[in-house]
Amino acid sequence: xxxxxxSGGGLxxxxxxxxxxxxxxxxxxxxxxxxxVRQAPGKGLEWVSSISGGSTxxxxxDSVKGRFIIxxxxxxxxxxxxxxxxxxxxxxxxxxxxxxxRTPNGAFDVWGQxxxxxxxx
Amino acid sequence: xxxMTQSPSSLSASVGDRVTITCxxxxxxxKYLNWYQQKPGKAPKVLIYDAxxxxxxxxxxxxxxxxxxxxxxxxSSLQPEDIATYYCQQHDNLPYTFGQGTKLEIK
Numbered sequence: 001x002x003x004x005x006x007s008g009g010g011l012x013x014x015x016x017x018x019x020x021x022x023x024x025x026x027x028x029x030x031x032x033x034x035x036x037v038r039q040a041p042g043k044g045l046e047w048v049s050s051i052s053g054g055s056t057x058x059x060x061x062d063s064v065k066g067r068f069i070i071x072x073x074x075x076x077x078x079x080x081x082x083x084x085x086x087x088x089x090x091x092x093x094x095x096x097x098x099x100x101x102r103t104p105n106g107a108f109d110v111w112g113q114x115x116x117x118x119x120x121x
Numbered sequence: 122x123x124x125m126t127q128s129p130s131s132l133s134a135s136v137g138d139r140v141t142i143t144c145x146x147x148x149x150x151x152k153y154l155n156w157y158q159q160k161p162g163k164a165p166k167v168l169i170y171d172a173x174x175x176x177x178x179x180x181x182x183x184x185x186x187x188x189x190x191x192x193x194x195x196x197s198s199l200q201p202e203d204i205a206t207y208y209c210q211q212h213d214n215l216p217y218t219f220g221q222g223t224k225l226e227i228k
Binding site for chain 1: 153155157159163164165166167170171176208210211212215216217218219220221222
């Protein structure tokens with residue numbers, strides 16, 4: 001069974017940092033691009049970042065560029081999102097999502113259950 | 122960025138009704154349009170990919186059509202378990218963008 005399980009969310013002060021992780025199982029991790037998508041409370045979905053299967057291609061939304069870093073460890077079947085200089089507007093549920101292809105394509109076919117990040121003083 | 126405009130924002134229908142949601146892109150996105158279903162407190166689930174392809178395991182009452190800038194999502198016979206918010210999403214260009222969602226309720 002294909003599974004994505006996020007962890008690392010929590011409460012952090014503005015300007016602080018947090019590292020999210022996504023543990024995957026049930027498929028050959030390196031064959032797929034991976035993504036982070038977020039959803040602010042009561043709001044819609046926003047794509048955050050993508051990384052290709054071999055980490056060659058990495059993309060960010062303008063809203064997080066320069067502050068967030070996406071990475072993956074194919075040996076450990078793990079996807080990470082390092083979030084720095086956090087702002088109140090980064091408060092959201094963060095989902096990891098699998099892409100259909102090895103190269104980022106934006107076609108998300110499997111999603112984790114999400115982890116909540118709250119940025120507040 | 123490509124803007125995705127869904128309509129309606131909310132919809133109330135009866136069990137057995139045919140339900141249609143539309144999504145318009147601000148520029149040509151070919152066929153690169155997905156539809157997701159999100160139930161309260163749950164992650165989104167893909168129903169339709171590349172405008173008209175039914176994801177494996179999704180009931181055949183769900184369908185999608187369109188290309189270019191105008192797309193349609195249809196539930197042929199609404200079931201109680203279909204109560205959710207539905208989102209369209211384009212993946213033709215970065216940044217990938219979503220519609221604002223359509224909240225579907227039972228009348």
